[in-house]
Amino acid sequence: MEYLLASGVGVLTAAGVYMILRGRSFPVVIGMALLSYAVNVLLFSMGRLTIDRPPVLLLELDNYTDPLPQALVLTAIVISFGMTALIVVLALRSFLESGSDHVDGETAEGGTRE
C-alpha cells in the first residue's frame, strides 16, 4: 500500500504543479487545492501507514497508529480550506475589477466580457 500511497501523492503533486503553472486564476486555485491534498497526505504519512488501529483509546487495542500527524493534518485541512477560499475570492475580485482572469492581470485577451 505504501507504493500506492506514494505514487498517489506524486500524481496529485504533479497535477497540482501543472495546474498552478497555468495562466488563468481558476486553474491555479484548483492547482493549489490539489497541492493541499498532496501535502496533507504527505504529512499524514509521516506517521507511517497503519490500518485498523485508529488512535481512539476506547477500542482498547494493544497499539495505535501515530496520532500526532493526524492532529496536525486535521488543522491543516481546515486551514487549506481557508486558503483556498481566500485565493478564490481574490481571483474573483481581481476578475471583477479588471475583466480578466489572467493571473498577471492582463486584459488584452482576457477581457471577453467587457
Add this chain to the structure above:
Amino acid sequence: MSLVLIALLPFIGAILPALMIRAGRNACALTAGSVTLTSLILLLSYAPAVFGGEVIQARFEWLPGLGLNANFFLDGLGFFFALLILGIGLLIIVYARFYLSKQDPMGLFYVYLLLFQGAMVGITLSDNILLLLIFWELTSLSSFLLIGYWKHLPEGRQGARMALMVTGSGGMAMIAGMLILGNIAGSYDLTVILQSGEAIKASPLYLPALLLILGGAFTKSAQFPFHFWLPHAMAAPTPVSAYLHSATMVKAGVFLMARMWPALAGTPEWFYIVATAGLVTMIVGAWISIFKDDLKGLLAFSTVSQLGLMTMLLGFGTPMAALAAVFHILNHATFKAALFMTAGIVDHEVGTRDAKRLGGLVTLMPITATIAMIAAASSAGLPLFNGFLSKEMMLYEASHTYYLGQEWILPVLATVGAVFSVAYSARYAIHVFLGKERHDYPSHPHDPPFGMWAPAGLLVVLVVAIGLLPQAIAGPLVQVASNAVTNGTAPVVDIKIWHGVNAALIMSMIALALGLLLLWRYGTFVALRQRFPRPEAKDIFDRLVDRTAAAATFVTDGLQNGSLQRYLATMVATMILVGAAGFFGGSHGAGTRATLPISPLGLIGWLLLVAACLTLVFFHHRRLLTLILVGVIGLIVSLGFFYFAAPDLALTQISVEVVTVILLLLALNFLPKQTPVAEFAPRRWRDAVLAGLAGLGVAGLTLAITTRDFFAGSISEFHLANSYPGGGGTNVVNVILVDFRGFDTYGEIIVLGIAALAIFALLESSLHGKASKRLANWVPETARAFDSHPLLLVVASRALLPFALLVGIFIFLRGHNEPGGGFIAGLVVSIALIIQYMASGFQWAHARVRVDYHAVIGLGVLVAGLTGVAAWIAERPFLTSDFTYVSLPVVGTFEVATAMAFDVGVFLTVVGAVMLALANLSRIGRLAETGGGSHPIASQH
C-alpha cells in the same frame, strides 16, 4: 542606576524640546540645555570615584540568552569622552540657539541633537559590545537626521545619505567583527574582553576580527580611503558640524580604537594597518585642506587630518603614544569646536564663507577674529597653546618609532603632515581675518551677540589655559583616561611646556617655517596642485552606488518581471534542484520497514485517483468538469484517511470537501466557464516536465519515509500514554488538538478567522466601484433553471435542518472520546446552514439569521482564549490542561468541561468563518441576479 541615567536622560529628554518650542525658542533651548546639564552633573558626581581609579558598573539583564545585557560601566576613558560629549554639547546648544534662524524648526533640531548625544554617551558607557553596537548604529541614524537637517538643500540630503551609507556599512562590518571578538573571549562584556587581550591576539580569527572592527572605526572616523563623506556632511548647519566633527561622531571611531586598545593593539598587524591609515589620512587630509576655499571644507579636511594623527598615535601601540592620543583628542575637541563656531559666525554675519571673498575681518569683528586666531594657532601647533603640546608629543613619538625597519620614514612624514597643518591653520587665520579690509561683503559684518561667541570664547580660554598650565588642568584627566586605554600601563603624566631642545622641537620649528613659507607662496602651490589629477571621491562613490543599484535592478527585473507563472516555475525548478542535489549527494538504499499488502479496495481507490487527476489535467479547460473532479479526488482522499485508521481526518476532509466545492461553485458562477488555450506547446511541455519531476520527487520522498521505521521512536508515545490520564479523553487526536497542542490550534482558528474577514473585506468592497458595475451588468453564460429555488429542495432542506444541527451537536459532544470534535462539528453545522442559503436564496436566509458572523468568529476566538487564560488563575502557563489543577485521579467532569470550552471556541470560529465567506459570496450572487433588472428577482419565497 544614575549611571544609566547619564546615557538615558538625553533620550528621555529628547521629547521636551519638541513640546517646549511652543513656549518659544528660548524655552526650547533652555530645556535642551537643562537635559544635557543634568546628565553632565550626574557624570561629574562620579568624578571623585573615577579619579580615585574606580570603575563604576551598572548591570541589567536584557536578553541573557543572547549574551546581550544592558551593562554600563564608567572608567577613565568613558568619563573623559562623556565629559567632552556633554560639555561641548552644552556649548553647542547655546550656540545653536543664536545660530538657527527663525525659519528653522528649532524644536526638531534639539530633538535630533539630544538623540545623538544620548547615543554617543551610550557608546562611551557601554560595557556590553552588543549594547555598544546598538548605540553605534543609533549615532549613524541620528547623525543622518542632523546632517540632513536642512531638508530643502540637495547637498544636505546627499551628504546625509552618504554619511549614513559609509558609516552604516562600516557599522555592519563592525557587528561581524564584534561577534567574532565576543566568541573568542567567551563573553560580550567589554570588561571581560579587555582582560583577554592575549587570547584574542593569539586566535586565528584575530585578523578578520581586527579588519572588520577597524572597518567600523575607520568609516566613522573618516580615515583614508573612507574620508570622503566627512566634507560632504558639511552641508549641515554649522552647530552640527561643530559638534559632530570636533567632539563626537568622528571621535566615536577613535574612541573605539582606544577602547579596544588593550584587546587588539600591540601586534604588527595593528601597527601597520592603523598607523599607516592614520599617517596617510593625516597627510592627505591636511594637503587637501590647504586648498579648500570654503571655510567649512577647509575645517572638514583639517578634521580628517587631525583624526589621522590620533589614529596613527593609537596605531603605534605604545602606552606613551596612546597617552599622546588621549591628550590630543582633548585639545582637538577644544580648538576645533571653536574653529567651527567661528566659521559659522563668519558665515552668519558676513553672508559668505568663501575664503577668496574674505579678508581683513579683524577690524570688523575683533572678538571673533581673536577667538579664531587663538584656535588656529593651537591647531597649527604654536607654543603656549594646547595643540602645541600634543603635537609635540606626536612628533616625539614619531621620531623614535621604526617603520618597515627604517628610522627616518615616520619622522619625515610626520613633519610633512605638521607642515601642512601649519599651512591650513595659518591660511584660516590670515586669509580670513588679516590682510586688507574689504568692503564688498554681502552684508555688513560685525561681531555676533554674546550668546553666539561666548561658547567659542570659553573653548579658547581652555585652549590657552591648557596650553599654559597643562599639568594642572588637563593632567589628571589625561592620566585616568590613558590608564583606562592602556589597562593601567600608561606612564605617569607629566606634561611640560619646555622639554629643552630635542628632536620634536626641531621638527616643530621646521614645520612652522615651512608651513608659513608654503602659505607665502600659496599661488605657486595652487598651480602645482592643478597639474596633478585630483580624483573626486564623491563621483567615484556615486558611480559605485549607481553601478550597484543597476546590478541590483538587473537581477531584480530578471527574476521579478511581474509574471506569476515565471515565479512559480522558478520556485518549482529550484525546489526540484535542491531536492535532487540532496538525493544524489547522499547514499541511500531501499526501505526496510515491512509494507502493507495491496488490498483490492486500495487499488480501486488508487486507480480512481489517478484517472481523476489525469482527466482533470487533460480537460482542465472545462472548468465545471474540473470542479467535479476535485470533488472526486477529495472523496478518495477522505476514504484513504478512513482506510489508514484516521477517522477524524476522514470526517474533516469529507465535510471540508463539501464546503470547498460549494465555495468554488459560487465563485465559478461569475468566472469564465472555459479556460482559453493560451500557452504554446513548448511551454506546456516545460510545465509538464516540471510537474512530472516534482511529482516524482514527492512520491519518492513519501515512499522513502513510509518504508522506514522511526529513527528514534515517535513522540506520540507520550500523547498516547497521557491522553486519558492527562487530558481526560480517549480520542487522542482530539486531545492533542484541544490540550497538548492547544496553542497551535488556537493560532490556527485565529488564522481561519482572519482569512474569513479578508474574504469579507474583498467581497464587501466589490459592491462598490468598478466591480459592482460589472456585477450589475452581469449576464449569465449558461442557461438558468426555470425555477431557481425548487419547492422540493426548499421543503426537504428546511425539514433536514434540525436533524443536521443535531448531528453536528452529536459529533461535537462525542469528540473528546470518539472521532468528532469542534472542527468537524463546525463544518457539519455550516453545511446545514449553507444548504438553506442554496435552497431558499440569500434574502430568505439572510432575513432569518439573527447573528452576525463576525461576532461568531470573535466569540469563538475569545472563548478559546479565555479557556487558556483560565489556567493563569491556577498560576499555570497559558492553555495548561484543566486536569493539572483538579486533583481527581480519574476522569472528572470538570476537566472535560473546560476542554470542551476550548473546543466550543474552535467550533464557533469554524462556523463563523465558513458562513461569513459563503454567505457573502451568495450575497454577491444576489446582486448579480437582481442588479441587471432583466432577470426575475431570485427569492420570492
